[in-house]
Amino acid sequence: MGALARLVESGPFQGLSVGVILLAALVVGLETYPEVLRALPWLPALNALVLGFFILEASLRLLATWPRVGRYFADGWNLFDLVVIAASFLPETGPYAPVARVLRLLRVLRLVRFLKELQIILLALARAIPAMGYVILLLFLHFYVFAVAGVFLFRENDPVHFANLHTALLTLFRVMTLEDWTDVMYTQIYGCDRYGFGFAEELCTSPRAMPWAALYFVVFVLLGTVIFLNLFIGIIVNTMDEIRRRHQEDPPPDPQAVELAQLEADLEALKERVRRLRERA
Structure with a gap:
């Protein structure tokens, strides 16, 4: 089975897999246009071919680990591939059709398996979460303090954006994203009677310029x-720099070297068993 292992880990095969994944992403995007579905009735057949390739790839990877198939299921990416394949068999008719189509988008995420830089980014995001905990806490306190202050300061002039705590929090989230945040600010600076309340003048009952x-x-x-x-x-x-440095200092083991080491260990265990049997004889 060494030949199969070399095949699935080879550059051309992985390049083919990436190409099929990109094709699957294109097909999913085209299926969002009803007119394209009518003009290209062969899209479902192309989608079936993509699914067939995914099944073939998963089968080859499973056979490449034979007879130690446990190694296949110990790989998280292989389990993810099986989930993607299983999701592709969900019926696309009936009340759960939208869910089935959305789950097909998981195919695009398979790109992460073949692109090491994407793996580094995702790994960095995952490892950075604990370090970001205190920053998130500070950010929450920042929002909370300004939201409470905003309710006390601006509620009478601007009941649309600062009527209560949760409304003020949503308003401040909009302000932080810089989405027309100056409109909210000018409403407080000039008063609701002069700016910002043209859509709901009846709510501007206590205008105040601040x-x-x-x-x-x-x-x-x-x-x-x-x-x-x-x-x-x-x-x-x-975190990304640290992960890259670790990869350079301690690169991941070669799959073929790992398999060779496992075979050597199995051979030594077999020799030991033969020696014990001879001693008993």
């Missing part, structure tokens, strides 16, 4: 968008 509100929003944006965002980026970048 020029100093600019300080509130500028400080919130600087802290939330600049400082905290850079902290997140810095943690992730440092």
Whole structure:
């Protein structure tokens, strides 16, 4: 089975797998257009061919580990491949059809298996989560303090954006994403009767101009968008650099070398068993 192992780990075979995954992603995207489905009635057949290749690839990888098939199921990527294949057999008719189509998007995630840089990014994100815990806590406190202050300061003038705590939190999330955040700020600076309430003038019952509100929003944006965002980026970048350095200093073992070492261990165990049988005889 060494030949099969070399085949599935070879560059051309992996390149073919990446090409089929990209083709699967293209097919899923085209199927979102009803007019394309009508113009290209052979798309379902192409989708079936893609599924057939995935099944063939999984079968070859399983056979490559024979007779120690446990090694196949010990690999998380192989288990993910089986989940993708199983999801492809869900019926695309009936009430669960949208779910089946969405699950087919899992095929695109198989790219991570073949692209080492993507693996490093995902691994960095996973390993950075513990380090980001305190940053997330600080960010939550930042939101909470400014939201409570915003309710006390701006509720009368702007009941749309600062009526209560959860509304203020959503408003501040919008402000941090910089999505028309100046509209929210100008509503407080000029008052709801002069800016921002043209869509709901009946809600502007207590207009109040607060020029100093600019300080509130500028400080919130600087802290939330600049400082905290850079902290997140810095943690992730440092984690990625550490992972790359570890890969360079201690590269992953060659699959063929691992298989050879396992065969040698099995051979030594077999020799020991033969020696014991001879001693008993």
